[in-house]
Amino acid sequence: MYVAVKGGERAIDAAHDWLDRARRGPPDQPALDSAQIRDQLSIGTARVMAEGSLYDPDLAALAIKQARGDMIEAIFLIRAYRTTLPRFGASLPVDTAAMQVKRRISATFKDAPGGQILGPTFDYTHRLLDFRLMADGELPADPPALPEAAPDQVPHILSFLNRDGLIEDAPADDAAPPDLTREPLELPADRPLRLQALARGDEGFLLGLAYSTQRGYARNHAFVGELRIGTVAVEMDIPELGFSIDLGEVELTECETVNQFKGSKTEPAQFTRGYGLTFGQTERKAIAMALVDRALRWRELGEDDQGAPAQDQEFVLSHCDNIQATGFLEHIKLPHYVDFQAELELVRRLRAGTADAAKEAAE
Amino acid sequence: MMSPENMQAFRRDALGLLARAKPARLAELLPVSPDHELLRAPEIGTVMVRGRAGGTGAAFNLGEMTVTRASIRLTGSGTVGHGYVQGRDKDHARRAALADALAQDNPSRIEADILTPLRSEEAARRAASASEAARTRVEFFTLVRGEDE
Incomplete structure (x- = not known):
């Protein structure tokens, strides 16, 4: 028998009302x-x-x-x-080489053309709490403008390795990529689909997986060839105009890793690549994405399946979306009264059976 | 009169500047709207932003951005203008479409009144950001140690 239960509207309204006030905090503080x-x-x-x-x-x-x-x-x-x-449509692929960078570093080349630009980074801070911020700390004065012109664009560092054939090439492919937001994930997923899933994946999940590759679960020894943060123009073909225009600009973080080589008796050894690209200043996420991207490429690079979680695309892609994950995780706190009733009755019946058997054995 | 190729390049440049302009700034530069009809009322939507694997390789879908678009026809000349701007400001999209139509009718006036100021302000913004970035460029120096004289 299934008994539908109604009720709770008044409690829900009151809960939402409290939520609104809890969000606002004490009214004597500015909102x-x-x-x-x-x-x-x-x-x-x-x-x-x-x-x-x-x-x-x-x-x-x-x-x-x-x-x-x-x-x-x-x-x-x-x-x-x-x-x-x-x-409205899809943009042309953004040109990250034309990024106006505010941060651009390389862990592989000290003297990279364009230089190492630190940008507004937490690196090199001492991670000590700054109590001045609690007491309305004054801002440092605006720095004087630099006399020499700063470069607007800097070339990708890996393009130098590529020129010498020391790293695998990444030739352009303009085929329309698959879109997770239009078709459900199908496995095996090609690299464009994997990159989309990783780009919107949970930072914490990808951080843990990326760390696991560094600790030896599908180790592929990554160097950060280049990490850059800055703005790029977004351009789209507009049918009613008959040409493409800039729609605006977005801030992106891009991480390119240089990973351990592959090669054989016939093919010379070459570095391989991992790639991370994310919206905004999201450096940890972009590095993690690049490491996981590289680990997922084991098959196309002819590497062994070590059975590591970061190599298992079904595991990674099915679990990296925090909205899917939290939806399924949190639904178990919602009423399951009927399901649980069934389980409860089953356990009672099993226990009754055990008690009968014990009694028979004793007799 | 501009050649069609030049007009296309001019509009392309203008529409980019209009899209990147702050809505309030464009409203200052184009305070009065000449009579027009809306061919497409301002509409908020998204555009899927694409990247390339490895920066140069296969295209992939990175994520969407909000975009607002509008199309207008000037009542006087009948010229049609289109606006596509980042974000969700409907007035920004309508004004961009107006400026696009006006720019086709009178390129030199729109260039002087709207596009030149936007271009120079954008150049100043970029230069300021590039200067900030340049200040954080690392100057390496080498410590010589242990070498024989």
């Missing part, structure tokens, strides 16, 4: 403006855009405010909003 979140918690905003898979800093900041700082809840809000919008 957070979403522009403050966008501009002062910009790395959190970037994460919501990257994993929400929608570049819009205003919306990401609003989502963080609405979600009380719960990043996965904020990402969920962005994903839900995205589905309400029509898709």
Whole structure:
């Protein structure tokens, strides 16, 4: 027998009302403006855009405010909003070599043309709490402008290795890539589909997997050939115009890794590549993405399946989406009264059977 | 009159500047809207941004961005203009479409009144950012140690 249960509306309304007040905090404190979140918690905003898979800093900041700082809840809000919008088309692939960089470093070449540009990085800070920030710390004065002109664009470092044939080539392919948001994931997934899944995958999950490859689970020894953060133009063909225009610009983080070589008796040894590309200043995510991308390429590079989690594309791609994961995880807290009733009755019956058997054995 | 090729290059450049402009700045530069009809009312949507594996290889879908578009026809000349701008500001898209139509009718005026200021402000913004970045460029120096004289 199935008995439908209704009720709880009043409790739900009261819970939402409390949620609104809890979000706002004490009324004697100023309310957070979403522009403050966008501009002062910009790395959190970037994460919501990257994993929400929608570049819009205003919306990401609003989502963080609405979600009380719960990043996965904020990402969920962005994903839900995205589905309400029509898709106008797809851009031409962005040209990351033409990026206006604010950060650009290489762990492989000290004297890379264009130089090592640190940008606004946490690296080299001492990770000591800065109590001045608690006491309305003053900003350092604006630096004087540099007299010499700064380069607008810097070449990709791996292009130098590529010129000498020391690293595998990545020839352009303009075939329309598969789209996870239109067709469900089908395995085995080709590299463009894997990169899309990784680009919107959970930072923590990918960080753990990437770390596992460094610790020896499918080790492929990655160097960060180049890490760059900056803005690129987004260009799209507009049918009614008959030509392409820039729609705007987005901030991206790009990580290219140089990994252990492959080669054979007939083919000379060559470095291989991993690739990470993410919205916003999301450096940890981009590096993790590049390591996992490289681990997933074992088959096309003729490497052994070591049975490592990071090599298993079904495992990685089916579990890296934090919205799918949290949806399934959190649904178990919702009413399962009927399912549980069935289990309970089963356990009682089994226990009764055991008791009868024990009694018979004793007699 | 501009040749069709030149007009296309001019509009391409103009539409990029209009899309990258801050909505409030464009509203300052184009405060009065000449009479027009909306061929396509401003509409918010998305564009799928693509990247390339390894920066140069196979195209893949990185994620979407919000974009607003509008199309207008000027009542006087009948010229049609299109606007595609990043973000969700409907007025920005309508103004970009207006500027596109006006730029076809009178390129030199729109160049002087709207595009030149936008271009120089953008150049200044980029130069400021490049200068900040250049300040964080590492100057290596080498410590010589243990070598024989």
